[in-house]
Amino acid sequence: MSLEDPYSILEKYLSAESYFVVGREFTRVDALEKALGRALFTEDYFVKYVYGNALFVKQVLSPHPHARIKGLHLKEALDVSGVRAVVTHRDIPGVNQVGYALPDQPLLAEGKVRYVGEVVALVAAESWERAVEASQLVRVDYEPLPYVLDPLEAMSRSDVLVHEEAGSNIAFRTKVRKGDVERGFSEAEVVVENEYRTHHQDHAYLETEAALAIPDSEGRVTIIGAAQHPHLARDITARVLGLPASRVKVVVPYLGGGFGGKDDEGPLTVAKAALVAYLTGRPAFIVYSREESIKVHPKREATIIRYKSGANREGKLTAIDVTIIHDTGAYANRAPFILWRATMHASGPYEVPNARVDGYAVYTNKVYQGSFRGFGNPSVQFAVERQMDLLAEKLGLDPVEFRLKNILRPGSRTLTNQVLDHSVGVGEALEKVSAKSGWSQKRREYSEYNKKDGRWRRGIGVGVAWHGISTSRGVPDWSNAVVKVEKDGSVTVYTGIVEMGQGSPTSSHVQIVSELLGVPPENVRVVFGTTEAPDTGATHASRGTGIGGIGVEVAAGRIRERLARLAGDVLGVEPDKLVFRDGRVYQRDNPERYVRWVDLVREAYAKGVELSATGYFFLPKGKFDDTVGQGFAYPAFSYIVVVSEVEVDTETGVVRVLRVWPALASGRIISPVQVEGQVEGAVVQGIGYTLYEQLVFDEKGSILNADFTDYVIPTVMEVPEVEKPIYVEDVYKYGAMGAKGVGEMALIPIPASIANAVSHALGVNVTRLPITPEYVLELTGSLKR
Template structure:
């Protein structure tokens, strides 16, 4: 439009199910509406039908992967040679960035001393490739985890035992030679998961079941994944927030992080402020989804809490320091000795003398104490050599493991996921209920990825099944029993209270886990997705021949 940014106000309402797609289409849709409004001087509402959205919206990358692995006889990985080919559609769009992430994560969360990874984006006549939950990672983890099961089988080792020999730990180097000096809890998470779900016992029980059952075969599979948090390499990354406290003790937090189903502004941000200030959580309101709030960076790349809330923490800490100093003067103690929790202010170890949160705020106003603050944090990063593919890739990695049990109807090819066990090493779990929701949703979404969802194109690249009748997605009726997650809180030094991201990595190992479970059930390696009943049926027929 050619007008200053300060003259434009963007308001983002509650958005359901972002999952990355609104990274691409959201700004374009908003820009079209804004241009029409600017030119006509009238309000403009732009809406796509479901069919229009499916036909034009960027899609997750279709991928071909060639993967070769080497290991010693005692089960230590030595090398990988990987080629990744992405269908980027008619335009590059985010294709190169998605491919870059896939190449960096190609080893899986394992210590691999030698790696050769080549990636290619191929133009086709289809809709462009775009952001989707996992951003290039689920497909390459599917390949890496298939290799882990195959190697374990060749070496006569249990799949869990083989993984534990090779998982990254503090002090490990990634395949880009980034030193992981802290916040690496995946080995402990896998170990705890295997113990909690009784992996070995369950695997033997399933194999006994399969000996007796002719039509139905069961399998158990493990998928392990990792995901770099926030933006990659030296791309500038920051967090920014503003907090003010009104005379009645109510607290308003302004953040640029938006709400698209992940819940961070209204849950973790409020919890962090309540924890730092000691104010009752019901007095804390978060203003988000407006350009009047500070620029906190994008709400993507699992950075809503892990990076986005750092500014909130910094701003709250500034105000808390001032309040501690004031309370110490009134209660005749030192600032370090002040406790503010659940709206009560008192010296450490004593209930009296005390005052309420509201009384402290009123006193601060009468004494001229500033009860507003901006919190800003610029994330330290290292250097990356693009020519060699070596160096600092991400500020931190979150890790996740999922085990699933499946049942395959060998007469029809139908696969049912019976049960799932998730484990997470994602730093401090600030809101466990919210994280459980992420894991549960991701497991069901991963079932769609593996078992149901498939786009059909004609020779001109047009999508033929552009509706939810022919493009099948899972429903609540398809959901398996999902156990409570196993948590390992491997704290990230820059995250608020040590938090890392959860949203994307929750999905990443699910396709691998389901495919490995089906491989276990049928005794044949799954190398192609989706596992629709038709595809599984013909695979079974092929094996029987």
């Protein structure tokens, strides 16, 4: 193999004896400009560059959950002073189709509307006030249709179809068939069966959806927009406009939060702004109000999970039988992929010899489900981990002890029979966090404490989770980046990964380049989130660093190999005996024998050594049989263990999370400070999902609490003490420097961990989320009706 072969580069730097920058404390290169308020977000570009010359875009939303569009009357709106256009599906020059997994979704409603909040028209005016005024004057003739809001009802009905062309309200099905489930249950000493329910959650990012589109005189359009995949936003926009993708440019600046929501809605926001700009020849700016954002954009799926599991007297799982039902809402969007992930993770990170899992994504006339941190996994891990606690209780085993008897280890076979040949550190993570949290002692102490009469109860619970990294089964996934060394020795990196707070391009990618080339971090500039850079895939699925960084590593590694050969010639040293560090290249056993980095770069330019490189890496994947749900599911898995300590007020039903202990088995930790921040943020978001956040729908499926007054999210007062994470660095051979995913991890087991702690505190069976005060009082029999 060539020294510049991507596999050789990944293998070489995976096994380095030590690192100078990777794994060290590191200050993000964007920290100062964000702290000083100089960092620009989408709306800042509008204010700074085109305010006064752009059209404001306001959306017209459907008031009906299900209705035929019989007529559109625009004249009254167009007569408003300053209104320049009212755009409907009839004005789209390309294709009015933006469905992701299935071709079932228009950009602007056509034929009929399928949920309250669906976008019917776009009003463009010289001022925001005029756009709002005119949007209220767009008249739509609707013929209301019967509608379904409950997924169980929707599954059973054929007379009311959200999509007539589908012939059913079941949008997608999944399955796993492993071993002999009936035999597995016959061998079980104990069997536990429950129905679990989880709810919709809104992303509640600080920055709502926004996009600024600027057309030029040659039929091209540039859009600055809040999206998590600039190339997907470009492709959808080009399709809607009927243009070649090369005539559409998308730039994603800093994002004020994403969490998956701007992976789904971001491209549609970009397309709406671009559509108005293209049709009017004027810059166009759209920004969602908070109410619009909550009503329009996709949500975390609501679920019904029926779970039966058995274990033998030795404490080994024998079988599981699981049915997963997702409330998909009006459009499929990412639902097939979300359901698929939930299905393939339905065993939890445990060895299960016999399994039957069935999944259903079900259309309803509500806002549709979409990407959200954890992507279908928090709900199913909640069910798994409640089952594990209940099985342990029936067997008379400690919950941690029972888990360790079944935990995945190197050589284990997963639910889909995938062999885990390396990078499986979850057992070690569970053992370490159990010891650090004082699990055994606290479990005993709180059990005794809770026997006393009194208002307060204490509990401690554990949640263990796994999460497939990258895209699933045979779905292609790749990493791509360009690295260029300038003549003065500084380095420019081009990547499609975006910066939405996670720090992949502004921390981890800089560290990788600095590590490989020995360049001071301040001399590395990353150009991120633009279609002018290579398509690096979406910044989702915890792939920003672990996958997105592979291309950066390969490109920088190729340049290093070229320069190492050149430096070896200059110094008379074997290339493999050179160290790149602190702006020098020196002999490992004689640091005084060196060449300065800037001098080496000048020599390279003089000798014709190419100092730019593309780093493309296509992740190898195995075969998968969808008919039985068996085979290669994901290239790697990250693992997370969380122990939570709670206090419950039995008079008010209020649950307070006091302390959280996290442990990660997520490969190499490239940037510990960034990971710690991700863990803390995920813990708080997970607490919100578990205890507070709940969308309320009326009888027509309209969201009643579409604001931050009534949609309750945690404040600083609800943040518990989060211990420093424990890291088990189970390096992954195809990850950037051995990294796997981190961003989603700490959220996934939080609901289960808290629910198990509440169950321990009260001696009750928690089977639904959120765990509101009303639900706690209902569980304890204290709710007065």
